[in-house]
Amino acid sequence: MNGYPWGAFGHGIGLAALAALAVMLVTFAIAVARGLHRIVDIAWGIGFTAVAVTGYAVSAGQGDDARRLLVTVLTAVWGLRLAVHIARRGRGHGEDARYEAMLDKAPGNRNLYALRMVYLLQGLLVVLVSLPVQAAQYIPGGLGPVAFAGCALWLVGLLFEAVGDAQLARFKADPANKGRIMDRGLWSWTRHPNYFGDFCVWWGLFLIVCDDPVVAAATLVSPLVMSCLLVGGSGKRLLERHMARRPGFAEYAARTSGFFPFPPRQGGLKETEKPQDAQ
Incomplete structure (x- = not known):
């Protein structure tokens, strides 16, 4: 344009x-x-x-x-x-x-x-x-097909964030789950549904400017920076450094995708293990 x-x-x-x-x-x-x-x-x-x-x-x-x-x-x-x-x-x-x-x-x-x-x-x-x-x-x-694709990606991201946050809140509110690792719902498909949701939201918003390739090129740094923050900055990397010390997390990590959602791999926490905290 x-x-x-x-x-x-x-x-x-x-x-x-x-x-x-x-x-x-x-x-x-x-x-x-x-x-x-x-x-x-x-x-x-x-x-x-x-x-x-x-x-x-x-x-x-x-x-x-x-x-x-x-x-x-x-x-x-x-x-x-x-x-x-x-x-x-x-x-x-x-x-x-x-x-x-x-x-x-x-x-x-x-x-x-x-x-x-x-x-x-x-x-x-x-x-x-x-x-x-x-x-x-x-x-x-006006809005083009890429912008509408961005809206769809934004919606996927918002749902991952909102549903993942709600699932974790309900899990932690139940006293029976005290000291356990949350590995249910979206948390069984990715260890970070909220961070993955953020990722989708900001790449979705970026796609809304991609109707103009020059503007898209000038602002590409933004979703890249957000992606780096989520994966390698104060997001996933920092949280997992803290979580790695908790009993049961290694088993959870072994069967659950680190960022992008995939069906959980076979395996689970052993009944004898008693993790000491949740996410």
Whole structure:
């Protein structure tokens, strides 16, 4: 497609960055007041929602209205569902062990270190990963087949996240499952249905800009970065490093796909094994 408004897109990125920064700074202030930095995880989904809504507002009259509304709604639905889920999951709990360990090594003021290494870094990642959402706001042409395929992939991802989270929540709420590894439902097909869901959501949103190959090439870095975070960054790799110490996890890992969902391989936990925690 010709005539893409790169200047307006660049201006929109700047405003999106300010929106993400505002979300992170407000969250930081609340976290310091409560002495609980784990609430930054709630801000992750809210930050993406703020960026998408900001992009929609400032791109009025620039791109195709259907595409603008579509990427905004899809991003907001994903982001707000994730924020609500994390808020409910963390209710009544203390500091996250990941942040506690990191802040114990802080050179100087713990809060200022958290601001630099957690809040501002997450804000930067929100802006970077959301580039396809921002770019889609300015594509003038109508939705094509690839964009609709992106919507389908987004839906698959959202279902994997929502269903996987609900299954795990029900499993952990049952006292009979205390100290057991969750290996049921989607968790028997992949060890990380929520991370796989994120993967599908962001590749789906990227496909919505692929009607314009030039814009797609310019924003390809975004789903690649998200994929690296999910598989090799703070997602799968970090969680499994922690889980590997738990009895029964090796057997679970041996029969269950590490990321992409596949039918479980033959085998199971032995009756004599008593894992000491769930995911």
